[in-house]
Amino acid sequence: MAAAHGHDAVLFHPRSHGDSTGNFAEVTFDDLVEDAGAAARHAREASGAAQLVWVGVGFGALVAAAALRRDQGTRGLALWEPVHRGIDYFHAQLRRALFREVSCGRRPAATVDQMLAQLEGDGPLYLYGERVHPVLFPTFYRSARALELAAMLEGWRRPALLAQVQRRSHLSPDNAALATALAERGAKVTVATVADEPAWNGMDPPWVSDALSERTVEWLDGLD
Amino acid sequence: MDWTETPAELARARAEQPMLVPAADGLLRAIFTPPAPEAPLAGMCVVMPGRMRWMPVRGQVRAARTLAARGFACLRFDYHGYGESEGAPVRTDRDSPCGGDIVGAIRYLRHTRGQHTFVLWGRCFDSLSALAAFADEADAIAGLLYIAAPILETHVEDWRARNAPASANGLIRRGWTALRGLRASAGEARRATPAVAPDFARYFAALVRSRARALFIYGEQDPLYEEFRAAERLLFANLGEEARGRIEVEIWPGCIHHPETVARECELLDRMQSWVETLHPHSARRRDSESCAERQSALAGARATHRARA
Numbered sequence: 001m002a003a004a005h006g007h008d009a010v011l012f013h014p015r016s017h018g019d020s021t022g023n024f025a026e027v028t029f030d031d032l033v034e035d036a037g038a039a040a041r042h043a044r045e046a047s048g049a050a051q052l053v054w055v056g057v058g059f060g061a062l063v064a065a066a067a068l069r070r071d072q073g074t075r076g077l078a079l080w081e082p083v084h085r086g087i088d089y090f091h092a093q094l095r096r097a098l099f100r101e102v103s104c105g106r107r108p109a110a111t112v113d114q115m116l117a118q119l120e121g122d123g124p125l126y127l128y129g130e131r132v133h134p135v136l137f138p139t140f141y142r143s144a145r146a147l148e149l150a151a152m153l154e155g156w157r158r159p160a161l162l163a164q165v166q167r168r169s170h171l172s173p174d175n176a177a178l179a180t181a182l183a184e185r186g187a188k189v190t191v192a193t194v195a196d197e198p199a200w201n202g203m204d205p206p207w208v209s210d211a212l213s214e215r216t217v218e219w220l221d222g223l224d
Numbered sequence: 225m226d227w228t229e230t231p232a233e234l235a236r237a238r239a240e241q242p243m244l245v246p247a248a249d250g251l252l253r254a255i256f257t258p259p260a261p262e263a264p265l266a267g268m269c270v271v272m273p274g275r276m277r278w279m280p281v282r283g284q285v286r287a288a289r290t291l292a293a294r295g296f297a298c299l300r301f302d303y304h305g306y307g308e309s310e311g312a313p314v315r316t317d318r319d320s321p322c323g324g325d326i327v328g329a330i331r332y333l334r335h336t337r338g339q340h341t342f343v344l345w346g347r348c349f350d351s352l353s354a355l356a357a358f359a360d361e362a363d364a365i366a367g368l369l370y371i372a373a374p375i376l377e378t379h380v381e382d383w384r385a386r387n388a389p390a391s392a393n394g395l396i397r398r399g400w401t402a403l404r405g406l407r408a409s410a411g412e413a414r415r416a417t418p419a420v421a422p423d424f425a426r427y428f429a430a431l432v433r434s435r436a437r438a439l440f441i442y443g444e445q446d447p448l449y450e451e452f453r454a455a456e457r458l459l460f461a462n463l464g465e466e467a468r469g470r471i472e473v474e475i476w477p478g479c480i481h482h483p484e485t486v487a488r489e490c491e492l493l494d495r496m497q498s499w500v501e502t503l504h505p506h507s508a509r510r511r512d513s514e515s516c517a518e519r520q521s522a523l524a525g526a527r528a529t530h531r532a533r534a
Contacts, residue, residue, distance in 0.1 A: 011308075018278040019255055019285055021237045025226040104482075124226070126486055131280045134486050135226070205313040206275070206306050 001213045007220050008047035012039040014063075024133065025124070028143035029066070029086075036067035044073075051075035053220060059083045062144070065152040076223050077153075078161040078216055084174040086147035090116065093127060093136065100129035150178055157185050161219045163192040163212055190219050227286055232293035236260060239292075245301060247328025250310030253277075254301035254329065256337070257288045263295035266504040268366055269339040271329050272300040273322065273350050276307040280347075281486070283493040287345070291500060297339060299329055303353075316349040318374040318421065323356025330361050343367035343500055347492075348374075348448075348481060356423070358430035367503045368431065368438040369496050372481035375451040376418045383418040417454045428459055432467045439499045440473045441492070443480035 002009045014035035015022030022031075040052055053076040056064030061082030068074040083089045094112045101108045106128070110118070118125050119141040127134055160182050164175050171179065171191065183189045192215040198207030229237060236257050243254040255277065259265055270291055272284045277300040288298035303322045304311030314320060326344065333339040342365050344354035351373035358365060376383075431438060442449045456473075463471065474495075483489040501507055 013278075018276075018282070019240070021229055021234060023226060023228040026228075128484075129482060134281050134489065137226075205315045208313060 001217050002220060005217050005221060007053075007217075008043065008049060010039055010043040010046070012036075012042075024135070025137045025139065027137075027140050029062070029140070029147065030143065032063045033066040033070070036063050037070055040067065040071055053078065053223065055080065055216070056082060059089050062086065062089075062147050062149055062152065065149055065156075066147075069152065069155065074158065076159040076161070076220075077156065078163065078219065080163045080212065080216075081165040082149055082162070082175075082178075084149045084178065086144040090119070090136070090141060090145060093130070093133075094125075097127035097130055104129070150181055153178070153182065154185075156182060157187050159188045159190070159219075159223055161190045161192065161216060163194065163215065165194045165196055165198065165209070165212065167195060167197045169193060169195050190222075192216075192219075227282070229289060230293070232260060233286075233289040236289040236292040243299070243301075243332075245299075245329050245332045247304060247332075248324040249304035249312075252301045252304060252310070252325055252328065253308035254299055255288075256333075257292040257298040257300075259295045259297050260293050263293060264504070264506045266295040266297075266506075268341045268343050268503060269297040269299060269333055269337070270343045270345050270500060271326060271333075271354075272298060272345040273303060273326055273329070273353055274300060274307075274346075275303055275316065275349075277302050281489055283489070284345070287493060287497050287500075290497060294501060295504060295506075296343070296500070297333075297337070299333060301325070301329060318349075318352060318378075321349065321353040321356040321423075323353050323359065323427075326353055326357040327360045330357065330364055334364070340364060341366045343369075343503055345369050345496065345500065346373075347371040347496075352424075355427040355431065358427050358434060358436075362430045362434040362436065365434060365436045367500065368436055369499065370438055370440045371492070371496065372442055372446050372448050374448060375420060375424050375455045377421040378418045379447070380417050380450045381447065417450060420455055420458055424455075425459065428455075431471070432463065436470065437503065438471045439496075440471065441476060441480060441495070442474075443476045443478050445477075445479045446481040448481055449475070 012035070013020040014027075014032045016024035016027045020035075036054075043052060044050070051073050052071065054064035054068055054074060055078040056062070057080040061079045064077060064079070068077060091112060094115050098108045098112065108128075115125055119136060119138050122138060124138070125136040127136060162175060162179050162182075164171055166172060170176075171193065175191075179189050179191055192212065194209050194212050196207070196209065198209075239258050241256045241258070243256050245252040245254045270288070272288060274284055278285050284300050288300055292298050302309040303316070303325050305313035316322075330342055333342070342361070344351075344357060344365060344367065346352075346354045346369055348371070351368075351370045354368055355370060355373075358368075440452065442452045452475075460471075460473070476492075478484065478488070480488070480492050483492060
């Protein structure tokens with residue numbers, strides 16, 4: 001949709017994800033940021049554009065926030081249902097796995113805290129029924145658990161789109177606090193709410209929101 | 225998945241080409257992995273459909289690169305409406321397999337890449353879609369993986385819930401049906417499961433008429449295993465000797481529809497991959513040495529071990 005409105009767009013899989021190469025067992029958060037930088041260089045070469053806009057989805061918001069700190073030519077930042085803290089991401093994944101296990105009539109062998117303790121140690125952690133990343137590896141967990149989106153965006157004063165995709169119609173406390181903090185620092189913040197609750201790692205049927213795409217494209221058009 | 229590409233697999237990854245495949249419901253986003261020039265050519269292209277072409281657990285990515293390193297061409301793609309492909313998303317269910325997408329991929333590969341022989345890779349819905357492609361392209365298909373996929377017209381549990389007597393009227397209705405069932409040998413009341421889906425029967429007949437080899441795998445504890453058992457009585461039992469020689473069946477202990485561990489997932493992927501490799505013209509000796517009977521015997525042992533552990 002962005003391309004249809006005249007904006008070049010690059011989608012990429014970081015190492016060890018999707019069709020890219022690499023071993024997820026060895027990946028750290030810094031690797032993901034490095035890959036985002038490589039994608040940005042490619043985007044500039046391919047499009048000839050000097051300025052970039054980052055669109056971070058879920059955990060990708062943390063990657064985008066880290067990547068734009070290393071990139072001087074960033075014009076805007078769009079955050080789709082951002083993860084605000086690394087540890088929140090892991091908690092949510094583990095809770096989902098436990099829920100799936102219970103819904104399949106199994107008794108989970110460990111609590112979320114016990115599983116996190118396992119990740120603090122050496123062992124990889126299997127997530128029941130997870131189809132994208134069925135294993136969490138300590139290397140990645142340790143590199144990402146302490147991330148804080150608000151802190152990473154402390155220096156951000158350019159346009160931002162904060163799109164919340166949740167059942168509630170008002171902003172969540174984390175999203176409201178981030179929007180306020182960015183605005184107080186002088187960033188022009190656009191807020192969009194989509195009242196829905198997609199399973200971000202769900203597949204069937206895929207979640208598509210024309211409203212979210214349209215709001216994002218409107219915001220992109222407004223940056224020109 | 226804890227997987228580091230070998231140098232040969234990495235070379236195949238770097239040789240991959242993006243593709244837009246025209247199909248009935250729009251352009252499908254695909255990745256073509258050409259066979260390694262240094263490997264003996266299999267002369268076959270493995271077609272791997274998926275909702276997202278890297279799912280589950282990037283198994284198709286790994287399989288495509290490994291098989292390409294061993295001489296197979298491979299194509300993995302997103303169904304229409306999924307991943308990066310065009311089209312409206314539809315719920316993947318047993319009534320509407322995406323056979324048209326696979327047929328579109330086969331025809332595009334034939335016309336643009338000179339591929340003439342295909343192996344269809346898949347699990348569950350992907351297998352059902354692959355089987356549906358036999359209706360149009362049976363002569364071009366050399367192999368089919370049919371892994372923990374639906375067979376009957378509806379889920380066994382849903383069917384039982386619908387047919388369970390929930391009230392006095394229900395009991396009377398069921399009793400009457402049972403009486404009628406005494407007269408009708410294949411009557412509703414005597415069936416413990418729903419009927420084989422007419423489309424499945426039609427596609428399966430096309431598989432039987434073809435020259436393709438097929439591997440069916442079910443887990444003993446998969447709900448879908450019950451579907452296979454119904455088909456075993458109604459369809460597999462009537463196969464002629466020639467078809468029996470082409471269509472292999474493996475029943476694994478435990479679950480394979482949703483493998484409970486990553487090790488199990490990898491075990492299944494390894495088996496799918498090794499079976500495809502037996503289709504390579506250069507692996508004829510291996511195929512002969514590992515007979516179906518030997519493998520069934522090994523699986524029987526594994527089932528006994530699994531039961532003992534349980």
